[in-house]
Amino acid sequence: MGVWGQLRLVHLWRFLLTCVYQFGTNLLRLRGRVKSDKKLNGQVVVVTGANTGIGKETAYHMTLREAKVYIGCRDVVKGETAVKDIVALNPKADIKLLKLDLSSLQSVRHFAKELSQL
Numbered sequence: 158m159g160v161w162g163q164l165r166l167v168h169l170w171r172f173l174l175t176c177v178y179q180f181g182t183n184l185l186r187l188r189g190r191v192k193s194d195k196k197l198n199g200q201v202v203v204v205t206g207a208n209t210g211i212g213k214e215t216a217y218h219m220t221l222r223e224a225k226v227y228i229g230c231r232d233v234v235k236g237e238t239a240v241k242d243i244v245a246l247n248p249k250a251d252i253k254l255l256k257l258d259l260s261s262l263q264s265v266r267h268f269a270k271e272l273s274q275l
Contacts, residue, residue, distance in 0.1 A: 200224045202219045203272065205229045205259060207229070217246060220243060220249075229255050230254065
């Protein structure tokens, strides 16, 4: 490969690295931001695994949008703690806890039946 070939290769790598850098910074800039502020009055939201982490944050933000939120958790004690935390942050939260173990079909059916009766 001659000098011109090496120069093209350097420019190609520089271009590719710039593209990857720009993509990464744009992705990080969008991370964690929801641009919509639409209210969800009258909407029902079911969040599984909402006793910690992303599920808990999702449930909290849905209550801020005034949705009726049902959280399904395998561990009821942790679920009750999550509900208390969310209500402490948003006293107007309409949130209910239901027991749900996604590894058990019987539990899923019971959850669906209980949810349909509410």
